[in-house]
Amino acid sequence: MSGLAMPKPDDATMRRRAEIVADMRIIVPGEGVVDATNEMRAFESDGLTAYRQLPLVVVLPETVAQVSRVLKYCNDRNIRVVPRGSGTSLSGGALPLEDAVLLVMSRFNRVLAIDYPDRVVVAQPGVTNLGITTAVEQEGFYYAPDPSSQIACSIGGNVAENSGGVHCLKYGLTANNVLGIEMVLMNGEVVRLGGNHLDSEGYDLLGVMTGSEGLLGVVTEVTVRILKKPETARALLIGFPTSEQGGQCVADIIGAGIIPGGMEMMDRPAIHAAEDFVHAGYPLDVEALLIVELDGPGVEVDHLIGLVEAIAYRNGSTTCRISQSEQERLSFWAGRKAAFPAVGRISPDYYCMDGTIPRKELPRVLAGMRELSEKYGLGVANVFHAGDGNLHPLILYDANVPGELDKAESFGADILRLCVKVGGVLTGEHGVGVEKRDLMPEMFNQIDLDQQMRVKCAFDPNHLLNPGKVFPQLRRCAELGRMHVHRGQVAFPDVPRF
Amino acid sequence: MTTFTPTTPSEVLSTVQWATAEESPLETVGHGSKRGIGRPQQSEHTLDLSKLTGVTLYEPAELVLSAKAGTPLSEIEKLLAENGQQLAFEPMDYGPLLGGTPGRGTIGGVLAANLSGPRRLKAGAARDHILGINAVAGRGEAFKSGGRVVKNVTGYDLSKLMANSWGTLAVFTDVTFKVLPAAETEVTLAVRGLLDDAAAAAMALALGSSAEVSSAAHLPERIAARVAGRALGADAATLLRVEGFGPSVAYRIAALKTLLKNAGPLQEISGEASHALWRDIRDCAPFADGSEKPVWRVSMAPSQAHQMVLTLRMQIGVSAFYDWQGGLVWLRMEEGDPEAGLLRGLIRKHGGGHATLVRAAPAYRAAVPVFEPQAPHLAALSARLKAEFDPKAILNPGRIAQS
Numbered sequence: 001m002s003g004l005a006m007p008k009p010d011d012a013t014m015r016r017r018a019e020i021v022a023d024m025r026i027i028v029p030g031e032g033v034v035d036a037t038n039e040m041r042a043f044e045s046d047g048l049t050a051y052r053q054l055p056l057v058v059v060l061p062e063t064v065a066q067v068s069r070v071l072k073y074c075n076d077r078n079i080r081v082v083p084r085g086s087g088t089s090l091s092g093g094a095l096p097l098e099d100a101v102l103l104v105m106s107r108f109n110r111v112l113a114i115d116y117p118d119r120v121v122v123a124q125p126g127v128t129n130l131g132i133t134t135a136v137e138q139e140g141f142y143y144a145p146d147p148s149s150q151i152a153c154s155i156g157g158n159v160a161e162n163s164g165g166v167h168c169l170k171y172g173l174t175a176n177n178v179l180g181i182e183m184v185l186m187n188g189e190v191v192r193l194g195g196n197h198l199d200s201e202g203y204d205l206l207g208v209m210t211g212s213e214g215l216l217g218v219v220t221e222v223t224v225r226i227l228k229k230p231e232t233a234r235a236l237l238i239g240f241p242t243s244e245q246g247g248q249c250v251a252d253i254i255g256a257g258i259i260p261g262g263m264e265m266m267d268r269p270a271i272h273a274a275e276d277f278v279h280a281g282y283p284l285d286v287e288a289l290l291i292v293e294l295d296g297p298g299v300e301v302d303h304l305i306g307l308v309e310a311i312a313y314r315n316g317s318t319t320c321r322i323s324q325s326e327q328e329r330l331s332f333w334a335g336r337k338a339a340f341p342a343v344g345r346i347s348p349d350y351y352c353m354d355g356t357i358p359r360k361e362l363p364r365v366l367a368g369m370r371e372l373s374e375k376y377g378l379g380v381a382n383v384f385h386a387g388d389g390n391l392h393p394l395i396l397y398d399a400n401v402p403g404e405l406d407k408a409e410s411f412g413a414d415i416l417r418l419c420v421k422v423g424g425v426l427t428g429e430h431g432v433g434v435e436k437r438d439l440m441p442e443m444f445n446q447i448d449l450d451q452q453m454r455v456k457c458a459f460d461p462n463h464l465l466n467p468g469k470v471f472p473q474l475r476r477c478a479e480l481g482r483m484h485v486h487r488g489q490v491a492f493p494d495v496p497r498f
Numbered sequence: 499m500t501t502f503t504p505t506t507p508s509e510v511l512s513t514v515q516w517a518t519a520e521e522s523p524l525e526t527v528g529h530g531s532k533r534g535i536g537r538p539q540q541s542e543h544t545l546d547l548s549k550l551t552g553v554t555l556y557e558p559a560e561l562v563l564s565a566k567a568g569t570p571l572s573e574i575e576k577l578l579a580e581n582g583q584q585l586a587f588e589p590m591d592y593g594p595l596l597g598g599t600p601g602r603g604t605i606g607g608v609l610a611a612n613l614s615g616p617r618r619l620k621a622g623a624a625r626d627h628i629l630g631i632n633a634v635a636g637r638g639e640a641f642k643s644g645g646r647v648v649k650n651v652t653g654y655d656l657s658k659l660m661a662n663s664w665g666t667l668a669v670f671t672d673v674t675f676k677v678l679p680a681a682e683t684e685v686t687l688a689v690r691g692l693l694d695d696a697a698a699a700a701m702a703l704a705l706g707s708s709a710e711v712s713s714a715a716h717l718p719e720r721i722a723a724r725v726a727g728r729a730l731g732a733d734a735a736t737l738l739r740v741e742g743f744g745p746s747v748a749y750r751i752a753a754l755k756t757l758l759k760n761a762g763p764l765q766e767i768s769g770e771a772s773h774a775l776w777r778d779i780r781d782c783a784p785f786a787d788g789s790e791k792p793v794w795r796v797s798m799a800p801s802q803a804h805q806m807v808l809t810l811r812m813q814i815g816v817s818a819f820y821d822w823q824g825g826l827v828w829l830r831m832e833e834g835d836p837e838a839g840l841l842r843g844l845i846r847k848h849g850g851g852h853a854t855l856v857r858a859a860p861a862y863r864a865a866v867p868v869f870e871p872q873a874p875h876l877a878a879l880s881a882r883l884k885a886e887f888d889p890k891a892i893l894n895p896g897r898i899a900q901s
Contacts, residue, residue: 197850199852205880440652444653451639
């Protein structure tokens with residue numbers, strides 16, 4: 001683990017491990033408790049594989065009552081808990097702790113209700129993202145957010161991370177597509193937020209739960225909105241001699257009032273890696289490749305394809321192909337979708353970053369990345385959700401070369417600092433987790449972070465749920481709650497008047 | 499009784515710090531256009547944000563706009579319209595319903611009340627479009643959350659937490675919203691003469707098609723006469739709005755006509771007539787009668803709402819119309835009593851949801867919970883959040899919950 005400090009294991013908990021395991025077996029009978037080292041190995045890491053840690057014990061509950069009892073048990077005894085869905089987090093959100101129960105929600109794997117007139121699906125949190133679409137696609141419906149791990153990632157994990165995907169430019173993130181959840185607080189209380197209706201009756205706790213990275217509660221049920229599949233989808237594959245021209249094309253498409261279903265950009269190293277891997281027919285003599293997908297009724301798609309083609313031409317595109325068949329559309333995507341494994345072929349390891357920037361800053365950020373690439377002596381390939389400014393630089397390194405992982409992480413941190421500097425953010429869709437935790441002060445001052453931690457204090461005042469994630473420094477809630485302004489000491493003895 | 503009228507965020511901070519130190523409650527207002535919603539307040543002082551104004555950032559190509567919290571919504575909407583853009587969530591104007599002047603309200607108030615309109619169905623509410631805020635928490639600390647980009651999961655989304663908080667957690671100083679292109683063309687298809695249950699079925703059919711209906715409302719008989727200057731006549735009208743590029747709108751309207759050919763007589767409404775229609779539905783114009791008759795705003799599952807209304811009608815006199823495919827019910831209680839217990843009980847029996855008493859005489863608003871009471875664990879959690887952000891309870895105390 002390269003220099004990442006996690007909360008110090010609690011000795012009292014470690015000493016009571018056997019007793020805790022036995023008690024967990026009482027709460028979750030049968031096969032639901034895993035404590036053998038070799039069996040726990042499967043859970044020692046998530047999608048951020050550079051970090052590994054065996055948990056205290058793995059618990060796989062099957063009922064809400066079991067989740068509630070596990071959490072209450074742990075809360076009463078000051079035992080930490082790390083929740084986990086499918087374990088696909090790219091930021092270490094589900095990284096176990098040595099002294100924490102790993103609460104794995106994968107047995108909550110049933111779709112509970114499908115309501116076509118109201119267009120909602122109620123699912124248990126362990127159902128995969130794609131599993132929701134699979135459940136409704138025979139009626140022509142789908143669930144819109146489509147993170148690239150959608151075959152594996154769970155809908156509960158999507159709520160925890162506010163997952164996005166290629167289509168969120170037009171159809172929104174998880175937060176915009178979830179109508180309700182049931183969750184269990186660390187003290188064991190079961191709370192329902194929202195339902196199959198819109199908006200909250202009070203504070204938007206559903207909004208704050210979405211993207212809270214498993215620090216506030218454990219989701220036990222999710223209600224999502226489903227949509228009718230668009231009649232058609234077609235894509236354009238457009239090459240540009242410079243990334244500036246590609247970036248301007250993106251701005252002009254949006255400026256023309258067009259919100260494509262997907263709009264992805266790749267830089268030269270990513271184009272070449274992808275083409276070598278899947279032979280998608282990508283042009284190799286361009287610096288930027290843009291995939292623009294338009295979906296909707298055929299007449300609309302045809303109309304917009306004409307507009308986008310003209311905009312691309314005005315911006316100096318050197319190639320522009322328009323998909324003439326579903327097969328061709330999929331071939332345009334094949335390279336983009338295989339970009340990560342393709343980069344994996346040209347480098348022993350790669351480290352995927354996730355900053356978001358204002359779109360217009362793309363040329364400046366790409367130039368900055370080239371400089372950093374030289375400084376660190378590591379290559380970088382870029383894929384970019386161009387429509388919403390979400391960058392995924394892939395830093396190429398070799399973990400077997402001593403020091404290269406550290407170098408890749410420093411390079412990545414510098415990229416994220418650059419994103420913040422140009423008005424962007426540290427993470428667009430992968431989450432803070434442990435990965436970007438210590439970079440939070442780049443974006444937030446202590447007062448900003450204190451307000452976020454106060455939310456945590458309202459949900460989990462003892463910092464027992466997923467500690468060591470998101471916040472660079474844990475402050476005790478009692479200390480945070482103290483008022484530092486006292487009557488008579490304030491700088492405004494008189495009523496201020498403006 | 500003092501009214502503070504800060505013109506800068508640091509003056510807002512000073513005021514809140516002073517009030518916290520003095521433990522002296524503040525009523526936060528922008529234009530006061532929604533002051534009649536919530537429990538009546540008796541705060542000692544008023545924090546008036548109407549002079550904290552100005553659009554600070556607008557980049558149409560980046561689809562982003564930032565403004566000081568007291569900036570008039572009308573000014574922002576005008577600026578966006580000049581650039582062919584809009585707030586896609588279509589924030590409603592409570593002015594007409596509450597007997598005030600139309601066209602008032604600030605951008606901060608839009609977020610504090612989580613406003614939306616008929617397009618809520620497809621495009622979401624203010625909560626879905628807020629990208630970031632600067633605010634002063636009740637404990638007297640200025641903070642920021644979020645940013646100016648759409649894809650952002652860095653830290654907790656406090657902007658969403660503040661949506662629908664009615665000024666009880668923090669005072670916004672700046673807000674940043676996602677903006678979107680305005681539709682080039684808008685056409686509304688009306689199905690005439692349907693009863694509520696048939697209308698619910700027609701709307702579900704339309705929304706379950708790939709016609710990308712952006713709004714769906716049902717105005718029962720007589721209510722239909724109270725919108726768009728009686729342009730619709732008095733027959734019940736079930737309205738489906740289709741927006742987008744011309745050729746696409748024409749195609750989708752044709753598809754809807756085929757789909758609904760047996761539902762009832764069809765009528766097409768386009769251009770300014772269509773805009774006027776949806777503006778009146780958005781602003782609850784049918785009940786903007788200058789009276790204090792109680793009006794409820796109810797959100798529930800679309801397929802359940804009309805059944806709830808039917809049961810309610812068997813017991814008391816109500817007028818009702820529906821937006822959001824039927825999931826938003828506007829109710830006017832014709833006998834003068836809000837009947838909160840009866841209504842909320844029926845909502846629970848019909849799958850749940852929530853009801854807000856958006857208009858009633860002050861005596862009723864003091865006696866009846868204006869906002870839907872929460873289940874005990876959730877109410878306790880909300881109270882803990884309030885205490886974290888506003889430990890001295892100086893921001894709009896009692897507006898949402900009795901305290």
